Amino acid sequence: MLDCAIIGGGPAGLTAGLYTTRGGLDNVTMFEKGMPGGQITMSSEIENYPGATGHISGMDLMIPWPEQCQRFGLKHEMSEVSRVSRNEDGTFSILKSDGSIDKAKSVIVCTGSAPKRAGFIGEDVYFGRGVSTCATCDGFFYKNKEVAVIGGGDTALEEALYLAKICTKVYLIHRRDTFRSAPSTIERVKNSPNIELIVNAVPEEVIGDKMGVTGIRIALKSGEIRQIDIPGVFVFVGNNVNNQVLIQEDGSFLCDMTQWGEVKVDLSMKTSISGLFAAGDMRESAPKQVVCAAGDGAVAALQAIAYVDGHH
């Protein structure tokens, strides 16, 4: 029986591992089928993790974390978790994809989320080298430059507004001519002098060189192809929350979720189920920043310690 099972090995999971083990839980396993570190390891540069200065990549940032976090006894198991469920006695079962089951007194779920890809040519090749899915993370790298934003929903418009304060110009490329967002947000976008709307338009290809993105080719409804020279393309066409492990045999979720499939939490990262905590990009209102995910992991861990201490 594990004191705590941590599902996911990004910044939230690693920090949860650090705090649970350093806080005295003896038997903690982090389940992460790949290398620990999370999505940020795909970023070519990060400059907003406090204390990490100089030109460092997401991979550079995360390299010391596993050792630091495992120093106090955290175990890393390279297994894929299929499902977390709750037993009648209040403990949890961790079903793995090989069919085996571990049991745990408490669970911290931090499986993150994955931005959807738009599907144009070059999107994967240039991801992290000019193609981004996070304006907060990468917008500043395009200060006083021009960028394109792909999408027409709430996030796309809000991120376009964020980028418009940093960049000289934002091309907002949307496949329809109407936007799915709050009227006030649409109004602000339309009133922004440095946002150019390119509607009824689909990105065909991002082009670039060894240094990264140099431009984008857009197919217009008219059949025309328009090419814009820009060093950055931001894609906001939706987000998949990695919540599969919480889906039960009957199709319901283990705990309360938002309409977007994020886990509902309070300030202590408690979910609607005692002993189950969530942390990082998969929880509601997540700002999707490394330092925030790490903070969540610490909070969830302290709560898990108190829970295990109080119930067993």
Add this chain to the structure above:
Amino acid sequence: MLDCAIIGGGPAGLTAGLYTTRGGLDNVTMFEKGMPGGQITMSSEIENYPGATGHISGMDLMIPWPEQCQRFGLKHEMSEVSRVSRNEDGTFSILKSDGSIDKAKSVIVCTGSAPKRAGFIGEDVYFGRGVSTCATCDGFFYKNKEVAVIGGGDTALEEALYLAKICTKVYLIHRRDTFRSAPSTIERVKNSPNIELIVNAVPEEVIGDKMGVTGIRIALKSGEIRQIDIPGVFVFVGNNVNNQVLIQEDGSFLCDMTQWGEVKVDLSMKTSISGLFAAGDMRESAPKQVVCAAGDGAVAALQAIAYVDGHH
């Protein structure tokens, strides 16, 4: 008119400064009368800030932060803020102790909190070198050692339970013979085989050498003096939230507060007043960890950017 005024220069304030300026707000000032860095700079060692490895002090940890956070245009003003108030037009006034006033479109308050001191001899001399006010932070440094806990409230008992899982023995020293805590918590403390209660007892003096604390002298109600050899003393006799800047001329608080004087916030660090955000140790349910305060600062900053963008 400032886009954003940040009150306080610890991990929350510095990170808020990094995220607001890097996110495109042009005119942001952090008001901190002393050196930026916050309470953690008094700690002799920190090993739970993710990514910061090796034997580093709180001061070592914080040294690179101001430069990193000011690189994007954050201004640091070494003034003491007396009061933050809201003007009729929705902007804020920042009254400084020299009587001058700055105006700001948004405010992030992150003035922290200060654990109360118990008042025994040697408490200040050995603070950070054996005397601690945070079990989460420093408990692990006493793994398999004996420690003393001073206090009899909720926090003292919970922290004693936390330490009991890490340390071989915890002496819980309390001036009364009854505890102000949940009955279940008191029960768990009494049932912990490695917690020894020393009640009706007042710590007189912490003794030590160049390396730090070596013991504590306790005055018992009987008049007897008991000396215990221990390397660590944890003091939990209350916490002062630094909320003075939120007190208005009529004595009321600018925004909704908890009964303990902490600022009420939601997951986005929004307070009950539009445009006013709180971050770090002064907000409700704060875990009082550097990584959590920094995460709060980032969240509050992103919200402040959206607020300024939407309202002006």
